[in-house]
Amino acid sequence: MDLAEKLKILSAAAKYDVSCSSSGSNRQNIPGGVGNAAYSGICHSWTDDGRCVSLLKILFTNDCCYNCAYCVNRITSDIPRASFTPEEVIELTISFYRRNYIEGLFLSSAIYRSEDYTMEQLLRTVKKLRGEYKFNGYIHLKAIPGADLKLISEAGKYVDRMSVNIELPSDRGLKLLAPRKKKEIILKSMGGITSYIDQYKEERKLFKHAPSFVPAGQSTQLIVGATPDCDLRIIKLSESLYRSFNLKRVYYSAYVPVSDDPKLPSITNPPLVRENRLYQADWLLRFYGFSAGELLSENNPNLDLELDPKASWALRNLHLFPIEINKADYRMLLRVPGIGVKSAKRIAAARRVGSLGYEDLKKIGVVLKRARYFITCRGKYYGETAFRPDFLRQKLLDKVPADSGGEQLTMFT
Amino acid sequence: MRYYIYDGSFQGLLTAIYESYYRSAKPEDILPRHRFTGNLFAQVEEIDTDEIKADKVFQAIKNKISPTALRRVFYAFLSEITGVELLIYRYLQLGWKVGRDIDRHLTDHRVAMIHKISQKVGLEKHRLLGLIRFRKLKGEIYYAPIEPDYNIVSLVAPHFARRLSDQNWVIHDRKRDVAVLYNQKEWVMTVLDPGRDYVLAEEEKYCQQMWKNYFRSASVPGRTNLKLQRQFMPTRYWRYLIEKQ
Ligand code: SF4
Numbered sequence: 001m002d003l004a005e006k007l008k009i010l011s012a013a014a015k016y017d018v019s020c021s022s023s024g025s026n027r028q029n030i031p032g033g034v035g036n037a038a039y040s041g042i043c044h045s046w047t048d049d050g051r052c053v054s055l056l057k058i059l060f061t062n063d064c065c066y067n068c069a070y071c072v073n074r075i076t077s078d079i080p081r082a083s084f085t086p087e088e089v090i091e092l093t094i095s096f097y098r099r100n101y102i103e104g105l106f107l108s109s110a111i112y113r114s115e116d117y118t119m120e121q122l123l124r125t126v127k128k129l130r131g132e133y134k135f136n137g138y139i140h141l142k143a144i145p146g147a148d149l150k151l152i153s154e155a156g157k158y159v160d161r162m163s164v165n166i167e168l169p170s171d172r173g174l175k176l177l178a179p180r181k182k183k184e185i186i187l188k189s190m191g192g193i194t195s196y197i198d199q200y201k202e203e204r205k206l207f208k209h210a211p212s213f214v215p216a217g218q219s220t221q222l223i224v225g226a227t228p229d230c231d232l233r234i235i236k237l238s239e240s241l242y243r244s245f246n247l248k249r250v251y252y253s254a255y256v257p258v259s260d261d262p263k264l265p266s267i268t269n270p271p272l273v274r275e276n277r278l279y280q281a282d283w284l285l286r287f288y289g290f291s292a293g294e295l296l297s298e299n300n301p302n303l304d305l306e307l308d309p310k311a312s313w314a315l316r317n318l319h320l321f322p323i324e325i326n327k328a329d330y331r332m333l334l335r336v337p338g339i340g341v342k343s344a345k346r347i348a349a350a351r352r353v354g355s356l357g358y359e360d361l362k363k364i365g366v367v368l369k370r371a372r373y374f375i376t377c378r379g380k381y382y383g384e385t386a387f388r389p390d391f392l393r394q395k396l397l398d399k400v401p402a403d404s405g406g407e408q409l410t411m412f413t
Numbered sequence: 414m415r416y417y418i419y420d421g422s423f424q425g426l427l428t429a430i431y432e433s434y435y436r437s438a439k440p441e442d443i444l445p446r447h448r449f450t451g452n453l454f455a456q457v458e459e460i461d462t463d464e465i466k467a468d469k470v471f472q473a474i475k476n477k478i479s480p481t482a483l484r485r486v487f488y489a490f491l492s493e494i495t496g497v498e499l500l501i502y503r504y505l506q507l508g509w510k511v512g513r514d515i516d517r518h519l520t521d522h523r524v525a526m527i528h529k530i531s532q533k534v535g536l537e538k539h540r541l542l543g544l545i546r547f548r549k550l551k552g553e554i555y556y557a558p559i560e561p562d563y564n565i566v567s568l569v570a571p572h573f574a575r576r577l578s579d580q581n582w583v584i585h586d587r588k589r590d591v592a593v594l595y596n597q598k599e600w601v602m603t604v605l606d607p608g609r610d611y612v613l614a615e616e617e618k619y620c621q622q623m624w625k626n627y628f629r630s631a632s633v634p635g636r637t638n639l640k641l642q643r644q645f646m647p648t649r650y651w652r653y654l655i656e657k658q
Contacts, residue, residue, distance in 0.1 A: 032579055045543070046646045049642075099549065103543075
């Protein structure tokens with residue numbers, strides 16, 4: 001089979017992994033080498049679904065010996081199979097990289113023969129790419145859960161980011177849809193990577209030239225909508241992954257129907273709005289100082305599909321508002337619906353050289369469409385509506401046409 | 414109306430700013446020579462670019478205001494927007510007064526405008542770091558044509574000199590007919606003949622085809638959202654994108 005044909009098969013199978021980031025690593029080029037990493041990441045293109053293309057995302061092989069119900073590569077699925085050699089992956093990566101098509105490589109794999117055998121292939125590939133070919137661009141490697149930790153940790157020396165996908169948010173989901181994947185095995189692999197990352201970090205504090213290990217950290221992916229798990233469970237899980245495993249990112253992927261297994265829900269459109277709300281909630285955990293318990297509770301276990309999670313939180317906590325823009329502390333500014341990190345920083349900077357009126361906020365580029373209902377400027381309220389949750393809710397609703405099943409919303413506009 | 418006329422280079426603009434402090438005739442507008450059409454009432458002050466004077470202003474902005482302000486001024490200059498010189502001149506007047514606090518004066522029109530313009534230039538620079546596409550030519554040269562809104566070719570060059578340090582490459586701004594050439598050691602800016610022919614290396618078409626196929630299959634059916642795609646990657650950049658041919 002020629003390389004182009006393999007690429008077709010093995011990229012089609014990899015696209016359902018939604019992590020695309022190429023950020024978090026400072027890897028430098030070396031003399032005679034090719035490539036470096038850009039700390040904030042660079043997008044190179046956007047596909048028709050509006051997602052960023054940053055890394056060449058491929059599977060090493062799609063020839064899987066497992067049979068997870070939600071997966072196109074499962075053993076019973078009737079699809080063409082292919083496998084790369086390490087050299088082929090290297091050739092593709094470098095020729096795309098030299099033309100500036102990509103920021104680096106995202107290498108994942110189905111499980112061929114065994115976890116260890118597959119992990120060995122992946123290790124060989126990244127080791128050769130870095131060593132023999134002096135490639136210093138970004139590499140995101142999927143660790144195979146359950147593979148020997150020695151293999152995983154060896155591979156970690158060559159890559160910028162590693163991930164182990166949890167896929168299904170609950171153990172019950174895993175048992176039903178992916179009986180050979182056990183939560184303990186996944187968590188053990190993740191925990192192993194975390195402790196290696198910590199260990200190498202310590203060493204680097206002592207010895208400046210100690211080798212790096214997964215400098216851009218660890219991430220994972222959860223599939224949303226393939227099991228009945230509620231958002232509370234998902235966001236709680238993410239919160240604990242950020243806290244106890246020190247994960248850099250949790251990705252959420254709306255379940256796209258790939259098989260008609262009766263164990264799976266039958267849906268026509270992937271739950272994209274829900275996926276977007278989860279990203280927004282996740283964002284609030286990581287950058288806005290919110291906790292999962294503030295956003296969701298047992299009585300309120302799912303995110304509001306019509307309203308972004310920050311706005312719904314604010315409506316449940318109206319007693320904290322409106323806040324005075326010239327006095328509120330930075331933490332509270334961040335909690336105002338419609339005010340993002342950039343705007344909050346601008347307000348904090350500008351009010352140090354003079355008090356801010358409503359017009360001043362516009363001038364410094366703060367969008368007031370939503371924020372105006374929750375703030376006062378020099379004591380004056382500009383919301384022009386009764387300060388009641390039901391009235392405010394009407395004003396804040398995202399105008400999503402009812403029939404737009406597949407519409408994807410943008411982050412905090 | 415009194416015009417300061419300079420040669421269109423950044424050093425020329427900095428010289429003009431230097432002169433404005435020593436000449437009794439203050440500028441009411443500052444224009445590059447190629448934009449000045451002249452008029453009956455124009456009083457023209459010719460500015461001769463002077464490296465030493467320019468460097469004094471350069472250092473003063475950096476040290477007395479801030480390195481960030483210097484970067485903003487340079488980015489704004491590269492926007493080539495009509496009237497940007499006078500805006501820079503006025504922004505710096507405030508800068509000399511308030512020093513490093515300048516970036517807090519966000520409600521000041523001059524500061525807001527310089528921020529807005531330099532951000533636009535910065536955004537385009539960042540976009541092009543990703544959207545530039547090299548084609549491999551016969552003779553082991555990688556060639557990338559671009560047509561950016563702003564004059565950003567010199568801003569992207571250092572990035573590629575670090576990243577693609579072991580290959581020869583050219584980034585050609587076909588709108589302005591300037592180019593950056595890199596020879597595995599250093600990069601230089603130069604004027605490039607627009608009419609030249611470029612012969613692709615043998616494997617180039619095959620590689621492009623693989624990339625196109627990859628791009629097409631990376632999209633998830635059922636999630637199509639062309640509006641979002643255009644928002645991130647405006648169609649004016651598609652002309653030289655291999656995957657959009
Ligand atoms: S092990 Fe991975 S590739 Fe194989 S069927 Fe399960 S999810 Fe798919």
